[in-house]
Amino acid sequence: MNADPRIPEEPREPLDGPEALERRLRWIGATRYHSLHPFHRLLHGGKLDKGQVQAWALNRFAYQSIIPIKDAVVVSRFRDRQTRLEWRHRIEDHDGGPEDEGGIERWLRLTDGLGLDRAYVESMRGILPATRFAVEAYVHFVRDRSPLEAIASSLTELFAPNLHEERISGMLEHYDFINPEIMVYFRRRLTQAPRDAGFALDYVKAHARTPEERALVCEALIFKTNVLWVQLDALHHAYVGGMIPPGAFAPGEDAP
């Protein structure tokens, strides 16, 4: 039973080919991607105060900073040089280079702009334990599962551009402490994510050759939607519900 009209009904077709797989993956995104999480409605709708936005940016830094580590593990899973070459640019996108800012640096422009101390952010002392467990689960997943599942777990990028567009316009409109300069991370991802997602989608459609392998691809995407959802649940509980766990960032306090 599904009373919410925004949530499309589960496709009942068997996973007997690449197109059925893609339809199932898009259904998973439409029902489980964290764009549906109430915290995002609050964030994009201007309903949070600056301390709550700081908590979000601080915790999301833990996710951003683990992504190139995760991608290095993915690269390490492939004996095929072509796949390693293709995947390697993701590490570069996030880590940048000696003269080239990457995604992590761009994220720190956001936390700087929000007035968070950079050394405190980078220390990750104040992040929520649930954030830590979720982002580390992502690294363990790509290390311990099959290479096919490792690639499939990146497929949330299929759904990221719409979310990022909503975020950029919503946050610029609603918060006087947000300006275009500190939102540069998201603008850059608008072009990076579709390219990456396209490769990963083509890869799983070509390499998942049985219904069982296609089911594993779907499970990998569900896993990843959980990694994202858990982070927002934890933020909501701590900074909207007010139940900040011991040791975590408390808005308004100086960095400990």
Place this chain on the structure above:
Amino acid sequence: MNADPRIPEEPREPLDGPEALERRLRWIGATRYHSLHPFHRLLHGGKLDKGQVQAWALNRFAYQSIIPIKDAVVVSRFRDRQTRLEWRHRIEDHDGGPEDEGGIERWLRLTDGLGLDRAYVESMRGILPATRFAVEAYVHFVRDRSPLEAIASSLTELFAPNLHEERISGMLEHYDFINPEIMVYFRRRLTQAPRDAGFALDYVKAHARTPEERALVCEALIFKTNVLWVQLDALHHAYVGGMIPPGAFAPGEDAP
């Protein structure tokens, strides 16, 4: 600043010996053990309905069922036979034997008694993603950190007996769907936990020989208190706050 009179102030002494280490560990327990979590006050005080208690027992099964796997990893970290022999009984305590019920079976008596379908519980389909990430983080921790830290992460058992006594009496008093027979897991742990905790405490006091090693022991205990706290935060958010994430157990629905 610490306005809560129940929370003792942090000891500022250096970790320059085993007794200073023990005092710090007991302070960590007094400030971070999940006995302090609001969900436990609701659970033990009779403030939850049966569906919420089901959700707690279902999710806690995921933790119970990973413990012997975690302990097998700990055993695998020691080249010293005596330590392996000592630690092995923990696997036996939880897994039991061909003619002997263990802790996992005793936990299933609780979920049976609460009316949960045993196959559904064992499938772990309905557990919260945060529970899964937290319990898996525990296994990864004992695999990836030093053997000393692996043992130190078990030290929450120092604080378990008081919590279990409060739980047994509180739940028997307040819930008509709880009876002594289905609470047998906790009664058994009243004798098991102190023995195990005593060994682990003696071990870390003897084997952490520098302030740096003692600090790692403390960090391991903090990590473990986070593993426990995250599980209750997730339960509280989903089943008290009402924000059940996609795919998780919904009280009142049949097992999907």
